Amino acid sequence: MNKVKWGVLGTANVASWGTIPGMLKSESCELYAVAGRKLEKAEKYKADFGFEKAYGSYEELLDDKEVQAVYIPLPNNLHKEWVIKALKAGKNVLCEKPMGLNDDEIREMFKVAEESGSFLMEAYAYLHSPYVLSLVKDVKSGVIGDVDYIETAFITQGYKEDIRLHKELGGGAMYDLGCYCTTMILSLIDSDVTLVKADAEFSDGGVDINTAGLLKFSNGARASFNCGFIFGENTNSRFDRLLIHGTKGRILSDVEYNQEGNVSYKIFVGDEVIERNVDIPHNYSLEIEQFSRCILYGEKPHVTADFSIRNAELIDRLLEDMGY
DSSP states (O other), rough: OEEEEEEOOOOOOIIIIIHHHHHHHHEEEEEEEOOOSSSHHHHHHHHHHHEEEEEESSHHHHHHHTOOEEEOOOOOOGGHHHHHHHHHHHEEEEEEEOOOHHHHHHHHHHHHHHHHHEEEEEOGGGGGHHHHHHOOOOOTTTTTEEEEEEEEEEEEEEEEGGGGGGGGTTSIIIIIIIIIHHHHHHHHHSSSSSEEEEEEEOOOOOOEEEEEEEEEEESOOEEEEEEEEEEEEOOOOEEEEEEESSSSSSEEEOOOTTTTTTEEEEETTTEEEEEEEEEEOOOOHHHHHHHHHHHHHHOOOSHHHHHHHHHHHHHHHHHHHHTT
């Protein structure tokens, strides 16, 4: 496979523990440049991960003609600005989720991508997982009949102080965790959303920290989800759950979102129990590999523009109903 020269626009934690290690495992990726608000931090990333160049400003990286693709892990409120700047600089862009704070931002970014002739994809690494693709395949095959109900949860530790607690930065459980729940549900139910209900416990800073949602679809299916920062502060505790109920059976999974390794889920149809075992390599590496194939060979992305817009529309409705 041909290699793509990547620039990383920012030195956020998700880049250091997730995406950059995935890049290092990807045969199609050349770690070329990294930029930070301070040159010292970028230089540390260069030394730690083997980048060829380090820049002390985001503009310098975008001015580098060698950079073919840019990964953006900045705070949520900065995504739109730097995605558009990168696209207008002629770069292909992978932007961390949620790519926009509302569907208007998402639509504008994809419009600029189309006008500039560059490729843009929202970074949901878990959607590239063979585990998720296997779940979707089983559901679409009709093994449990028609889906009539989905329940999912993604709950993590609380935070004493964190970027997720600042509303002006696009913080809150819905943006950080609930987007996993909504994208999973939308991947499994291909129907228009007709009913949205949401409620939340809010922090003193005005972000949702314990959130519940209820959805109904035009085909009659329903879904519910919970997300939140409610376990012990700074403990790394978490709880993940997925139940898919159909007219003939159900699928039960307690596998963490973005899991890696050998994992399984169970399918219950009558008295029969089918266990699916799936080997999951590094999801972030899979994401980088597919992004490369999209820009090199025109492969259709797992996370399309239409899907990102549909999910953003749903999140907008949930945030409005809960009073965010």
